[in-house]
Amino acid sequence: xxxxxxxxxxxxxxxxxxxxxxxxxxxxxxxxxxxxxxxxxxxxxxxxxxxxxxxxxxxxxxxxxxxxxxxxxxxxxxxxxxxxxxxxxxxxxxxxxxxxxxxxxxxxxxxxxxxxxxxxxxxxxxxxxxxxxxxxxxxxxxxxxxxxxxxxxxxxxxxxxxxxxxxxxxxxxxxxxxxxxxxxxxxxxxxxxxxxxx
Amino acid sequence: xxxxxxxxxxxxxxxxxxxxxxxxxxxxxxxxxxxxxxxxxxxxxxxxxxxxxxxxxxxxxxxxxxxxxxxxxxxxxxxxxxxxxxxxxxxxxxxxxxxxxxxxxxxxxxxxxxxxxxxxxxxxxxxxxxxxxxxxxxxxxxxxxxxxxxxxxxxxxxxxxxxxxxxxxxxxxxxxxxxxxxxxxxxxxxxxxx
Amino acid sequence: xxxxxxxxxxxxxxxxxxxxxxxxxxxxxxxxxxxxxxxxxxxxxxxxxxxxxxxxxxxxxxxxxxxxxxxxxxxxxxxxxxxxxxxxxxxxxxxxxxxxxxxxxxxxxxxxxxxxxxxxxxxxxxxxxxxxxxxxxxxxxxxxxxxxxxxxxxxxxxxxxxxxxxxxxxxxxxxxxxxxxxxxxxxxxxxxxxxxxxxxxxxxxxxxxxxxxxxxxxxxxxxxxxxxxxxxxxxxxxxxxxxxxxxxxxxxxxxxxxxxxxxxxxxxxxxxxxxxxxxxxxxxxxxxxxxxxxxxxxxxxxxxxxxxxxxxxxxxxxxxxxxxxxxxxxxxxxxxxxxxxxxxxxxxxxxxxxxxxxxxxxxxxxxxxxxxxxxxxxxxxxxxxxxxxx
Numbered sequence: 108x109x110x111x112x113x114x115x116x117x118x119x120x121x122x123x124x125x126x127x128x129x130x131x132x133x134x135x136x137x138x139x140x141x142x143x144x145x146x147x148x149x150x151x152x153x154x155x156x157x158x159x160x161x162x163x164x165x166x167x168x169x170x171x172x173x174x175x176x177x178x179x180x181x182x183x184x185x186x187x188x189x190x191x192x193x194x195x196x197x198x199x200x201x202x203x204x205x206x207x208x209x210x211x212x213x214x215x216x217x218x219x220x221x222x223x224x225x226x227x228x229x230x231x232x233x234x235x236x237x238x239x240x241x242x243x244x245x246x247x248x249x250x251x252x253x254x255x256x257x258x259x260x261x262x263x264x265x266x267x268x269x270x271x272x273x274x275x276x277x278x279x280x281x282x283x284x285x286x287x288x289x290x291x292x293x294x295x296x297x298x299x300x301x302x303x304x305x
Numbered sequence: 306x307x308x309x310x311x312x313x314x315x316x317x318x319x320x321x322x323x324x325x326x327x328x329x330x331x332x333x334x335x336x337x338x339x340x341x342x343x344x345x346x347x348x349x350x351x352x353x354x355x356x357x358x359x360x361x362x363x364x365x366x367x368x369x370x371x372x373x374x375x376x377x378x379x380x381x382x383x384x385x386x387x388x389x390x391x392x393x394x395x396x397x398x399x400x401x402x403x404x405x406x407x408x409x410x411x412x413x414x415x416x417x418x419x420x421x422x423x424x425x426x427x428x429x430x431x432x433x434x435x436x437x438x439x440x441x442x443x444x445x446x447x448x449x450x451x452x453x454x455x456x457x458x459x460x461x462x463x464x465x466x467x468x469x470x471x472x473x474x475x476x477x478x479x480x481x482x483x484x485x486x487x488x489x490x491x492x493x494x495x496x497x498x499x
Numbered sequence: 500x501x502x503x504x505x506x507x508x509x510x511x512x513x514x515x516x517x518x519x520x521x522x523x524x525x526x527x528x529x530x531x532x533x534x535x536x537x538x539x540x541x542x543x544x545x546x547x548x549x550x551x552x553x554x555x556x557x558x559x560x561x562x563x564x565x566x567x568x569x570x571x572x573x574x575x576x577x578x579x580x581x582x583x584x585x586x587x588x589x590x591x592x593x594x595x596x597x598x599x600x601x602x603x604x605x606x607x608x609x610x611x612x613x614x615x616x617x618x619x620x621x622x623x624x625x626x627x628x629x630x631x632x633x634x635x636x637x638x639x640x641x642x643x644x645x646x647x648x649x650x651x652x653x654x655x656x657x658x659x660x661x662x663x664x665x666x667x668x669x670x671x672x673x674x675x676x677x678x679x680x681x682x683x684x685x686x687x688x689x690x691x692x693x694x695x696x697x698x699x700x701x702x703x704x705x706x707x708x709x710x711x712x713x714x715x716x717x718x719x720x721x722x723x724x725x726x727x728x729x730x731x732x733x734x735x736x737x738x739x740x741x742x743x744x745x746x747x748x749x750x751x752x753x754x755x756x757x758x759x760x761x762x763x764x765x766x767x768x769x770x771x772x773x774x775x776x777x778x779x780x781x782x783x784x785x786x787x788x789x790x791x792x793x794x795x796x797x798x799x800x801x802x803x804x805x806x807x808x809x810x811x812x813x814x815x816x817x818x819x820x821x822x823x824x825x826x827x828x829x830x831x832x833x834x835x836x837x838x839x840x841x842x843x844x845x846x847x848x849x850x851x852x853x854x855x856x857x858x859x860x861x862x863x864x865x866x867x868x869x870x871x872x873x874x875x876x877x878x879x880x881x882x883x884x885x886x887x888x889x
Contacts, residue, residue: 307697308697308700308788308791308792309788310762310788311762311764311781311785311788311789312767312769313767314767315767315768315769315770316769316770324711327711328711328712331705331709331710331711332710332711332712334705334709335643335705335706335710338643338702338705338706339643348650348653359660360657360660360661360664361682362660362661362662362663362664362679362682363660363664364663364664364665379813383575383576383813384576385572385573385576385577385578385579385580413579413668414665414668415578415579415582415668415670416664416665416670416678417575417576417578417579417670420678420813421813429664471680
């Protein structure tokens, strides 16, 4: 049984796995950075409530909590990196592939891939960035078939084009839906095929 | 009867006659089980005639203790679907109520409006049946208030009693902790001397 | 069997037996309103005579923009929406979301709340598996198991009604703990339910798993190999049914699961091959047994104390950051990827729902199966469409 250090799972284990994977991938020649949160996993007593306010007051460097992840330098590397993770590092299962639009002002979308290693019980989050104006990345659906539907969902929600995807149809939205709903600058339609949306 | 452990081996396959026996026996077993239910007590309730016994925490249609309410809007802000609308004019200490509306077409009975109330004046009741042919009937004004029913009164009293008991327990625990602390402090003070 | 992702709907798989009669491909719509799809979902089947040549899943009929709503309401206000993706296991959804928010807040909830969470989550697992097994029987033509299963599920729902006042959409587990402490005598009534359930479990086993018709309909049907299950990112009974030893409760322990003793059930090919429809039902049946074990231990260990963390109020402002927290839902891994920028509204609430991933492989189990087995395969995945579409 893996060690549990927080009520939401063995975070130290995942963090250590991220560090290990970062070294292994760097050694294999990929450009990436390891992003580690700088806040403790569990907030000291009394801090949970007004942490943000205090962080602003002290005018310190940005703080963040949560998972450690690998940020790839180039989104084009994704299939090769994930294939390396699967074959060499033992991350046999892809549990999630999605995207995040950080804010309206942001020029980039973040792509997020989550991998699991069933032997070491660790998980690994790999991220990459693509510009919003030209969101084109190679698909990893041929490496991990699990990414198939996830990428279709991300494609219709964020307007990302996954090149080489075996089945690039829309999944959840109707085929004639215009716009990318999960982008922050999405404008709600007035009507859809004569049905009022307000 | 205790529950079995999950088998870790597959069941050995049966031969031709074994299969026939299994089919007959397993069907008969299932039939027998179903047949036995004929003589057991019924668990179903004839609904419209017999109303189910609802628990005291049941989250049904709200009711409001209008005299306590201070029109602070906290419940409306807490509501995820924005289904609460309230309006009142203040005359000194008195409030003149215009409306306290809940739109039950939107409401999802999550009880998030009940917790932030500083006066504990909005509650969820046991009334659940809401049938109408007209949509406007689902917008209910909680102000058409004619005093609490006996059941609602009981619910409030029970909740208050529970709260008081909890507070008392907390106070007691705090007192005990306070008693313990000086003792520990003394022990700690003694240690360096030793 | 088609497992390569590039092998698609239009590629006709090679057939082992060549028939004398020339047949023509026939397109059949299963759904959107089909009892065996367990919700509004459409599967387009391509049948070559009685044998399926391909299947294509069409989702989106129940898409309610849960992730978009997550970006427009407060952290706490999103809680009732989590009830609605897997409406048969809403406690687990609440739990997954609450843990994700807590991981950004950096608070661990009081111990009693952790035990209460495990108790309600496991009760909900029993209720959900009962419903899964019961409706699966119904899909295959057995009517009785559903009635008996719903009777026991009803008892669980009554327990939930007593503790939180709702029967389906609970909103009981919330960030910071649980809404209410258990009322007096509630834990005793959980124990009473378990006593009764231990007896009736044998009835389900007799009615479902030992029934010859059920075995014939499920054994060796829809075989999902271990490699396929891994490649398609399956989780829960789908993954374990294929003989992979993986359970988040044990392998990425959250709450107090590391203090509890339980087995991870795997498919063993009890009546056919490992990973067939029977094995998935088998896993569900014995997971209920393990849940009873877990509940018994929880009832023994549960301490007294607070149930809500003091620092978590009505308005939640987590620290900035990104966090993925996964829990073991009855259907598999339910993950929430929450991104916060330190304000009271989330930047992103990504829901990784188990049915979504499990369903993506189902269409690849179809080619080569008989038309009548389509219902058996979809039913064995145990999808909740609220969750595939969100």
